[in-house]
Amino acid sequence: MKISPLQEARYEYQPKLPGMLKDGVDNISVKTGAETASVADQDKISALFPNTYGKCEITFEKGNNTAEKKKQVVGVILSGGQAPGGHNVICGLYDALKAANKDNVLLGFKGGPSGLIEDNYIEMTDEFIDEYRNTGGFDIIGSGRTKLETEHQFEIVTKVAKKHDLNAIVIIGGDDSNTNAAVLAEYMAANNTGVQVIGCPKTIDGDLKNEDIEASFGFDTATKTYSEVIGNIERDANSAKKYWHFIKVMGRSASHVALECALETQPNICLIGEEVAEKKMSLADIADYIADSVAKRSAEGDNFGVVIIPEGIVEFVPEFSTLIAEINELLAGPAGEDFNNLVDWAAKEHFIQDGLSANSMKVFALLPEFVQKQLFLERDPHGNVQVSLIESEKLLSALVADSLRRRKQHGTYHGKFSPLHHFFGYEGRCAFPSNFDADYCYSLGYNAFMLISYGYTGYLSKISNLSAPADEWVAGGMPITKMMNIERRNGKDKPVIRKALVELDGKPFTYFKEHREEWAIETCYTYPGAIQYYGPSSVCDITTKTLALEQGK
Numbered sequence: 001m002k003i004s005p006l007q008e009a010r011y012e013y014q015p016k017l018p019g020m021l022k023d024g025v026d027n028i029s030v031k032t033g034a035e036t037a038s039v040a041d042q043d044k045i046s047a048l049f050p051n052t053y054g055k056c057e058i059t060f061e062k063g064n065n066t067a068e069k070k071k072q073v074v075g076v077i078l079s080g081g082q083a084p085g086g087h088n089v090i091c092g093l094y095d096a097l098k099a100a101n102k103d104n105v106l107l108g109f110k111g112g113p114s115g116l117i118e119d120n121y122i123e124m125t126d127e128f129i130d131e132y133r134n135t136g137g138f139d140i141i142g143s144g145r146t147k148l149e150t151e152h153q154f155e156i157v158t159k160v161a162k163k164h165d166l167n168a169i170v171i172i173g174g175d176d177s178n179t180n181a182a183v184l185a186e187y188m189a190a191n192n193t194g195v196q197v198i199g200c201p202k203t204i205d206g207d208l209k210n211e212d213i214e215a216s217f218g219f220d221t222a223t224k225t226y227s228e229v230i231g232n233i234e235r236d237a238n239s240a241k242k243y244w245h246f247i248k249v250m251g252r253s254a255s256h257v258a259l260e261c262a263l264e265t266q267p268n269i270c271l272i273g274e275e276v277a278e279k280k281m282s283l284a285d286i287a288d289y290i291a292d293s294v295a296k297r298s299a300e301g302d303n304f305g306v307v308i309i310p311e312g313i314v315e316f317v318p319e320f321s322t323l324i325a326e327i328n329e330l331l332a333g334p335a336g337e338d339f340n341n342l343v344d345w346a347a348k349e350h351f352i353q354d355g356l357s358a359n360s361m362k363v364f365a366l367l368p369e370f371v372q373k374q375l376f377l378e379r380d381p382h383g384n385v386q387v388s389l390i391e392s393e394k395l396l397s398a399l400v401a402d403s404l405r406r407r408k409q410h411g412t413y414h415g416k417f418s419p420l421h422h423f424f425g426y427e428g429r430c431a432f433p434s435n436f437d438a439d440y441c442y443s444l445g446y447n448a449f450m451l452i453s454y455g456y457t458g459y460l461s462k463i464s465n466l467s468a469p470a471d472e473w474v475a476g477g478m479p480i481t482k483m484m485n486i487e488r489r490n491g492k493d494k495p496v497i498r499k500a501l502v503e504l505d506g507k508p509f510t511y512f513k514e515h516r517e518e519w520a521i522e523t524c525y526t527y528p529g530a531i532q533y534y535g536p537s538s539v540c541d542i543t544t545k546t547l548a549l550e551q552g553k
């Protein structure tokens with residue numbers, strides 16, 4: 001494999017650890033905190049997790065390691081979408097485990113949770129691990145989206161664990177994967193298997209956070225990567241002065257990624273799905289809101305601009321989500337086949353007209369034909385429209401063009417509107433981790449081993465005080481059940497980790513709201529540039545603006 005100079009240099013980077021983890025595994029003691037309770041539905045969650053519920057939060061300190069000394073065999077999986085820093089979680093875990101005892105073993109199960117079920121694994125060695133230090137991606141063992149949730153799967157995992165003498169499994173994943181980690185931990189405890197389960201908070205979406213988990217890893221690098229490119233586009237827009245750029249960014253339902261990129265780059269417009277839902281904005285309202293900025297800027301001679309759109313925007317538009325629900329119903333079962341068998345679009349339109357309510361038909365009729373078709377093309381394995389595949393950046397720019405056309409007819413707008421479209425998602429998920437993510441992830445992995453060695457199960461590896469220098473970070477663990485509530489999923493009540501959406505009274509959104517009117521009309525772009533790995537700490541170790549604002553920095 002040919003190695004780039006940066007990769008070569010990054011191999012040598014020594015990630016920073018929180019002060020209390022720095023003196024080696026023998027000098028880490030544990031402090032037990034208060035008992036915990038779930039964020040809601042305490043009776044139901046405690047009944048579902050009788051062995052792992054209500055445990056105490058814990059923090060590590062400098063001190064004598066009092067954990068039982070025994071050989072450890074640990075399995076690790078990466079679960080879900082890639083996020084920069086995943087390799088470092090594994091490196092931190094490996095280094096701590098080998099520092100405790102060189103005969104300890106780390107098995108990486110390949111391809112995500114399915115690797116555990118298929119017993120598809122690799123034993124980690126120094127040589128192997130060294131090739132992945134401080135690099136992006138999940139290619140060390142691959143990832144996957146198989147859910148570990150059924151009793152049958154748990155039985156197989158138990159057999160695999162027995163075969164390898166595993167005493168712990170580390171699950172590196174998002175809210176769903178860590179929910180499953182909690183369920184697996186409970187199963188392992190209830191069946192006296194002796195297998196501990198520890199989770200690590202991953203996702204570029206930033207929606208796995210709460211009063212204990214300040215940030216999921218990967219969010220920092222991914223948003224910095226997108227912000228770099230958005231800043232470059234802004235500078236291009238401000239140089240050429242002829243295009244409006246409509247930029248969709250990943251992040252699934254929550255708008256954290258869009259908001260962070262907006263805080264970094266100060267575009268003319270950034271939509272926040274959570275606000276759209278709260279204000280019950282229609283597609284026409286959103287288009288008018290953007291068109292207002294286009295018209296006002298045009299009046300000043302600025303026929304260019306930048307709009308950031310969160311991936312999940314359409315789900316938050318009430319009329320659109322009703323339309324999608326009706327389409328899902330309409331195409332469920334054999335009717336879907338009948339629809340697919342129709343050959344031309346005109347025949348399909350008749351079918352749709354007969355099946356949708358009058359209101360949804362009005363919304364449908366408003367959509368450009370390419371979006372109408374997208375709504376009927378791609379379905380997920382459950383037969384639902386995949387909203388993330390709808391080109392909302394093109395949809396919105398088409399609706400803005402309509403709004404501007406009407407304004408032209410009324411003589412209230414005379415400018416030019418030339419939109420260009422972008423989607424940034426995969427570009428940021430495997431970038432070389434920023435120093436922040438490299439340090440944070442390594443610490444999460446190292447810390448996960450400490451939780452294992454002290455015998456904890458059903459805990460999420462927790463590193464906090466993240467806007468301070470790494471030396472002041474606080475390492476510990478929190479029972480996953482503390483973050484859970486009951487939600488309706490697929491027609492059933494399920495215990496799940498509560499997903500964090502953008503809080504409209506939170507500091508990051510408030511800051512954005514206070515400035516966005518100015519940004520919408522003036523050209524206030526900021527250009528964050530590329531992630532820096534070497535140089536002054538003020539440039540290389542900066543956290544996201546979201547984290548800084550949340551922590552009053």
Ligand code: FBP
Nearest residue numbers: 080081174202203204205250251252
């Ligand atoms: P996770 O929630 O698993 O971390 O995935 C994040 C994400 O990148 C979302 O932002 C995006 O909608 C989705 O994965 C894309 O999934 P896929 O990689 O399967 O195309």
